[in-house]
Amino acid sequence: MALHIILNELGMSFELDKTDTDAGKTEAGDNFLKISPNGYVPALITDEGEIITENPAVLQYLADQSPEAGLAPPNDTPARTRLQETLNFVSSELHKSFSPFFSGKDLVGAERQKAEAGVRRRAAYIEQRLDDGRSFLLGETFSVADAYAFVVLNWAGFVGISLAAYPKTQNYVARVAARPASIKAMVAEGLMEQAT
Incomplete structure (x- = not known):
């Protein structure tokens, strides 16, 4: 949810894909282990297809996309x-x-x-x-x-x-x-x- 809050703060458009980490499936039916090999959230897939995991990394990445917002x-x-x-x-x-x-x-x-x-x-x-x-x-x-x-x-x-x-x-x-x-x-x- 922290990433969701920051995406809202930045006014960025995004799609949520809820994940059942126990089952290893996303709401869209994808194998979550192919997205996040550790099997836990969060995982952010950028517009360029890069996958970023771990809250500290994803949060800083998002903040750096809009430095003028002052979130980092x-x-x-x-x-x-x-x-x-x-x-x-x-x-x-x-x-x-x-x-x-x-x-x-x-x-x-x-x-x-x-x-x-x-x-x-x-x-x-x-x-x-x-x-x-x-x-x-x-x-x-x-x-x-x-x-x-x-x-x-x-x-x-x-x-x-x-x-x-x-x-x-x-x-x-x-x-x-x-x-x-x-x-x-x-x-x-x-x-x-x-x-x-």
């Missing part, structure tokens, strides 16, 4: 390095901390407590990043890292983890959720109803 700092700058650092944290730490909840088995007792503690530890880091009053992870400008972090942090509600101990993080999630591009993506993906 320019390459070869300290700010771009901070973006890469943040995207890698979201990918390797925050995203992965939710993995136990999507393993297909029920988490109970000590196992659930351990998994929740992992999510909370990463949420505490986000809270610390926002502690200086910034609106977004890199400062006052929404970036591709915010789209990705929002999607992952939003999973807390789906798995029954409260973010109440992290009020800045809760406000941040609400701020990103209220963006028109986020709303449009959530409606399209069936995560919320279209407001009338």
